[in-house]
Amino acid sequence: MFGNDYFTTRKRLTDVVVRVLALAEKTGAKKKPLEENDITKGLKNPFLFVVCGEVNAGKSSLLNGLFGENICKTNVLPETDRVQWYRYAEQDIDEEVTPILEERFRPVDFLMDFNLVDTPGTNSVVQGHQAITDRFLPVSDLIFWVFPASNPWGASTWDFISKQSGDMIEKSIFILQQADLREQGDLDVILGHMRDLCRKRIGRTLPIYPVSGKLAIQAKSESPFSDSLWRESGYPNLEKYISDVVTSSSARREVLGEVRDAAGKVLTSVEDMIERRTRLLDENEGFLNDLEKEIDANREKQSAGVSSKFVAMKEVFAQQGASSRELMRAKMGVWSTLKSLFVADDLPQLVVKDLVESVQEAVERQSKQDAEVLIRECADHWDTVKPRVKQKLEIALDDFDELNEVFTDSKKRFIRRMGLAAKQAVVNLKVRGGLDMRMSDRRAKLKVWIYMCLMLLLCAGVAGSLRLGLYPYPALACVAGGGLAMIIFVVQTYRTRKAVITSFVDHLLDSQSRFTDALGSDYRDGVRDLYIEYARLLESVRRHIVDAKIELQPNLEQWNNLFLELKEIEQEL
Template sequence: MAKAVLQEQQRLLLQQERQLASVLQGSLAGFEGSDAHATTLRQVLDTLDDLFLLVVVGEFNAGKSASINALLRSEVLAEGVIPTTDQVTVLRYGESQQQRQTEKGLLEISYPADFLHDISIVDTPGVNAVLLEHQRLTEEFVPRSDLILFVTSVDRPFTQSERVFLEHIRTWGKKIIIILNKIDLLRDDDALQQVIAFIREKCKQLLGFEPDIFPVSAYQAEQVHSAVGNQALKLWESSQFGVLEEYLFKTLDATERVRLKLLNPLGVMNRILGETRNAIEERAKLLAEDARTVQTIDEQLQLYHTDMQEDFKHRLGEIENIILEMRTRGDRFFDDTMRLRRVLDLVRGEKIKQEFESEVLSDSAARIDLAVQELIDWMVEQEHRFWQNVMEYLDRRRQVSLQREDRMLGSVGKQFDFNRRTLLQSVSRTVTIVIQGYDQQAEALQLSMDMRNAVAQAALTSAGGLGLGALIVAVMGTLAADVTGIIAGLGLVLLGYGIIPLKRRQAKHTFDDKMTELQTKLSSAMQEQFQKELNHSVQRVQDAIAPYTRFVRAEQQKTTTAQESLAQLNKDLLDLKTQIEAL
């Protein structure tokens, strides 16, 4: 079909087809087989400028070559009971019969048959031939065809290999004409109708279409040329080949050939579009599972953060209770000590200081240190356990993912598979490295130092080599000096009995203020340091999975865009098909 023959409407349709093919080719980027699809698209579009392409397929010994020879009225192609067509053969018009081997591995034969001015015929190796390379060439040539003549025979109608091959052809959206050859082997017309009904039912049941079936005897049609008179007429009528020729050369007129040729690329594009949409759907499913993986880890991080905060409040409360007990003992100490009956002891400041440290401070330092160490060990253990949980979850997820990918190898794109698997393995490896290098004693020591320094800074004092409990008690120990100072300020206590209750109230008030200040600073400092460590722990997990998270989000966006693009492309293909079928 030369461009000069195309009407303006057909030119516009052809232009639309090329535009849609370009859009489809752009959508294939990153998917398995995109290069092969691009090649197929280019070849199919190139055939729009060629003659109508009639491709003959079928099993060997079904009569493909014989049927073509009958159409040519001459034995141009070799025939036999063993595979004789060992390569794809293209028949074109020529002033004389000649043949040549092309660089593409095709055998081109020119022959002076009038219908070859408008139609090129392709003879293919048998689909069940032992030479798989020939079958591959046949299957590669099918997408370029404008009409398929599928030759089968009455002695072996609709075999398993024929069904599979027909199914393959149908996925390209090709119009298929079935030639039922060797009808001369049947006893009568009833037997023939049974075979035709069988083929039609199987096509409808297994392949979903009702084919045009032309029963012929290629052998009888060929015998016509060596027969004379009534014998020739009887052979021709018995062969029923005239009905097939009527369809190919009259019913299939120029307008119909144009329509089929324009529909041909749409069938190919629809096949490629369907495969691509399936691949994108598989990719979307994988990404949805990946997104759930990321979401699950994120949800676990939030729960971890919340649970740690709640548990920390209780553990901090235990430390605050120790300070509250000191506060209670301090009040009791001042009530019992600062009395007139102990006036002699009161003027001995060192004795009062020792009693204060013994009765008020008591074992608070050891108890605070123990409580703080338990809190730190708990924090370290919880972080370590959380990292282990993340690792175990990722490992299970990775194993499931690998099993799924193995089952659908090649369906979503090698590069996508590689990037996704590499990132998932990288996250799992990062988490494993963290766990293997997680020294709980070192982490606890560092956290203890950080906590002590935070409390020291809040208390505006130097931590030195003191433990946290000792640091707190050291701050509290200044109260003993304060008490001594208050006692020393009594002077001549006998000058007025009212001075002792006044000083007691003053000491208790000072003690309560310092205890409140200490408790507030302690709680604030420890809470701040805890929050800092907790946020750091959460951030480390988020940093570990960040590359995977970014990949999933980016690929989901790409996939959504591709799905929208292909949905629009599918609509455009259907609209264009409607226009072409209306020709």
């Protein structure tokens, strides 16, 4: 086919235009310059070739030879009086537009790119067809003036041509048809005369191609294609000329250039849109980061000053000191103490268990309150976040109350964490160890008096039963000694009880600040946990932004490709 370069570029440009429009649609960019005035339709406009000449000059045969299909009927008698306009359609349709113009639609592929106008003849008897021909000439890309080699001097064609304007002449060529009817020598003479006449009639010479439509049709119809006949027909030179016209047609190039420029403009607006969108997304991301920073700052604020939050612990410890004191007083009386000298004593364990339980309970109670306060803080903050997100990102966030459920678990976790931390902190205070030690010290001391008492009573028994010298005095003395030891035991029991209780309670009160300090890191972790849960509420917003960014990526790649392709097309043009 003629002008492959042109058609390849045009096809590429058409593809690019379709993709640029799709990308513009996707990015919301302006498509206007490409859609305006149906500029892209200009791309599809087929080339128009018009054939003029006398009846029987061989015009139809010329076209059949060129396009290799027997579309234009040929005849020794004028085939028709009408101007025939050959165009593409999916099936054969002949349509009489006026009594002298007929549209012939044919399912022949090359007609998509080339329309042909076959005229009946400059010397046709039918009036008015020249007016029709005149209508086509100005919009044509190439005009073939066909002369029969048998007699190229027919006045009607030469008259018609000399009436044409410079623009028409510019796109005209002469065809000396039926060249096979003449010897080469004759042809050379005829061509010389034609050039002279041409100069005379229109003031310049035009390219002249001596061809034989008959041989060209034969060459194409032979199987395999006959190269020698083809060369003999003179068509190769003519085809080359037509190809050059198609490829170098400045009007066509101009259309391609306009479409390319329009596509470039749309692409620029796509770039603007992508850039604007990227900037907006970056801004939104910054906005979201700021929100997250606010949340972080709130978290920091809430994590600080743990000790002040646990001032209530002071009371718990004081209370616990008092209740332990009661318990110890009750369990460290004379009888209990006496029993504890012989049977294992569980008092420290009881005291510590009681302590752990009440401290844990108190911390959990306090933590519950704290968690509620923290969640309320988050809710208040959320109330400020919602309208800002709505305004900036046009995303409607749920009410905090609807999200409150999210915090049920984290609240429980917070309380539990603090309870366990409290338990561990009490264990770390080592109250049990200290108490155990003091109790066993006490027992050791008290044991001495009890043993002494028992020994003396035993001695009294032995001395009494053996009636030793000075009877009964030694026995009585031993009894008295035993009694004294017993009295000392009782006194010591109370004295050491007081000492143990006092030191235990003092130790407890002293440890209180160490205790609250120990809770600090767990409290901070718990607060962080809650706030992580809170910040997670913004995840949908984050996802929204990330999705939009991901969506933007292929657009950017497409933009790049289209930009490069347009650059290449520009170079081809």
